[in-house]
Amino acid sequence: MSAEKSRHLPRAPAGFEAIPAPLHHASTVVFPDVATLRARQWQQHEVYTYGLMGTPTTVELQRKLCEIEQARYCLLAPSGLAAISMTDLALLQVGDVVAIPDNAYAPNRELAHGLLTRLGIDYWVYDPMRPVVFPERTRLVWLEAPGSVTLEMPDLPALIQAAKAVGAWTAIDNTWSAGLAYQPFSHGIDISLQALTKYQSGGADVLMGAVLTQDHDLHLKLKYAHMRLGLGVGADDAWLVLRGLPTLRLRYEQHDRVTRALAQWMKTLPVFEQVLHPALPDSPGHEYWQRDFSAAGGLVSVVFAAEVGQARVDGFVDALQVFRIGYSWGGPVSLALPYDPATLRRHGAWQPGQSLVRFCIGLESFEDLRADIEQALESAGLSRFSPPLRSGT
Numbered sequence: 001m002s003a004e005k006s007r008h009l010p011r012a013p014a015g016f017e018a019i020p021a022p023l024h025h026a027s028t029v030v031f032p033d034v035a036t037l038r039a040r041q042w043q044q045h046e047v048y049t050y051g052l053m054g055t056p057t058t059v060e061l062q063r064k065l066c067e068i069e070q071a072r073y074c075l076l077a078p079s080g081l082a083a084i085s086m087t088d089l090a091l092l093q094v095g096d097v098v099a100i101p102d103n104a105y106a107p108n109r110e111l112a113h114g115l116l117t118r119l120g121i122d123y124w125v126y127d128p129m130r131p132v133v134f135p136e137r138t139r140l141v142w143l144e145a146p147g148s149v150t151l152e153m154p155d156l157p158a159l160i161q162a163a164k165a166v167g168a169w170t171a172i173d174n175t176w177s178a179g180l181a182y183q184p185f186s187h188g189i190d191i192s193l194q195a196l197t198k199y200q201s202g203g204a205d206v207l208m209g210a211v212l213t214q215d216h217d218l219h220l221k222l223k224y225a226h227m228r229l230g231l232g233v234g235a236d237d238a239w240l241v242l243r244g245l246p247t248l249r250l251r252y253e254q255h256d257r258v259t260r261a262l263a264q265w266m267k268t269l270p271v272f273e274q275v276l277h278p279a280l281p282d283s284p285g286h287e288y289w290q291r292d293f294s295a296a297g298g299l300v301s302v303v304f305a306a307e308v309g310q311a312r313v314d315g316f317v318d319a320l321q322v323f324r325i326g327y328s329w330g331g332p333v334s335l336a337l338p339y340d341p342a343t344l345r346r347h348g349a350w351q352p353g354q355s356l357v358r359f360c361i362g363l364e365s366f367e368d369l370r371a372d373i374e375q376a377l378e379s380a381g382l383s384r385f386s387p388p389l390r391s392g393t
């Protein structure tokens with residue numbers, strides 16, 4: 001009987017060592033005896049009780065993510081959005097207000113509008129580019145730097161101070177910086193959220209999110225929500241993200257380098273009325289980016305003059321060949337998406353009829369991407385477009 005039992009125990013064969021983290025699939029975790037079963041509590045840090053609460057594979061991923069952001073605790077969720085909803089549901093109760101910047105990843109606001117309000121939790125949309133006084137009942141302030149489509153960089157220290165003034169927790173969606181270009185905990189932020197779907201996995205092939213913290217009590221609140229909502233992640237997915245991490249910094253630097261070069265080049269094209277990228281001196285919040293961040297990511301957006309019209313903007317996007325049309329970012333293939341900017345930011349100063357295209361830059365060369373944009377502008381009849389003179393310009 002005991003020999004039968006031992007055949008099912010996990011083994012680490014002596015003499016075998018390899019570079020990748022071991023991949024452990026487990027729902028059931030087996031205990032050697034009842035005393036151990038009773039002694040282990042799922043709330044304890046890095047204790048194995050059941051697959052939902054962690055396996056050596058997910059714990060390895062959590063540890064590595066903590067190292068990147070100098071965090072102490074990390075919880076994994078099946079998507080970035082699941083990590084956002086876990087944070088909201090862990091920390092908010094009836095009568096509380098959650099504050100969300102108006103340029104945030106839209107499903108964050110949609111979650112508040114469509115679900116939290118039904119639970120008696122109010123949400124308050126604020127302009128991250130102006131000084132703000134949060135309502136008294138604000139319990140949680142979301143930060144996003146920059147807004148991931150319109151790319152304005154807020155004055156984070158001012159927003160953190162305003163949140164602290166009303167005793168609210170601060171949670172930053174730090175996906176754009178991948179935890180590399182900005183270290184939230186050294187700036188007094190309570191929670192860092194990562195959509196690992198983007199840069200960390202890097203393959204456009206996995207969905208996952210992480211919530212990182214330093215404070216033990218805050219981590220426990222989140223951990224209870226994680227358990228109660230049953231937000232486990234698959235072993236294969238965790239392993240895929242682990243596989244992406246050793247190249248994270250290299251890939252991020254490459255995304256950054258090519259995106260900056262493209263943004264600078266696009267500034268020279270009259271068809272783009274505005275090029276939004278925090279490293280460009282006239283992009284909103286550039287001075288805050290320069291002060292607080294050590295790098296920029298792989299996103300750049302352009303705003304077309306209203307006279308171009310949506311049909312020609314759509315024609316331009318359709319004509320792109322290296323860029324593909326699709327959601328997300330941080331993967332190897334560049335993507336383009338058209339937006340109506342008026343629907344993105346309540347407080348933005350957009351002209352009626354303007355269109356915005358967000359490019360997420362993959363791992364292709366600058367030359368190939370520039371040539372693709374040039375040929376698509378040509379094909380949409382936009383290569384010789386010059387904006388009409390407007391009064392005051």
Ligand SMILES: Cc1ncc(COP(=O)(O)O)c(C=O)c1O
Nearest residue numbers: 079080081105148175195197208
């Ligand atoms: C800024 C930002 N945060 C969070 C998410 C959510 O990530 P996921 O797609 O893994 O739910 C996204 C996804 O596009 C995003 O752009």
